Amino acid sequence: MDDTAAHLVHKYKTNCPFEIAEALGIHIRYMDLGKSTKGLYYKKLRRRFIVINQGLSDQWQRFVCAHELGHDRLHKGLSRFFLEEHSYFWPGKLERQANSFAITLLTAGQEQRPGETLEAFAMRTGIPREMLYFFDL
Structure with missing residues (x-):
């Protein structure tokens, strides 16, 4: 996972995440996805799409895009929804992997x-405070 993010940063x-998605030919769309869905990824007719909830802050939109x-990079062939976790259920393995990938990508080249503090580092690199749990430093 870390190698995949590092490869993208090196190559592009x-x-x-917006520039990388564009370079990979992934279409980004913004829509009202309600209160609980932050974004989704899907493929249709060989075209790939990232849909981001238009009501999110710039910081969250960047994180959701990542x-x-x-x-797209880790779970080929699957369409996924990034749901806000306001339940007692542990987020699934694929969601945890995507969160870790996003943090790795967004903090690339930063130490x-x-x-x-980890919170200050996250703030400086544009990671939402709620994602601190997924840091693996």
């Missing part, structure tokens, strides 16, 4: 500074 000279890009 950016860790911006997360859905993770599904936690001496004395910097």
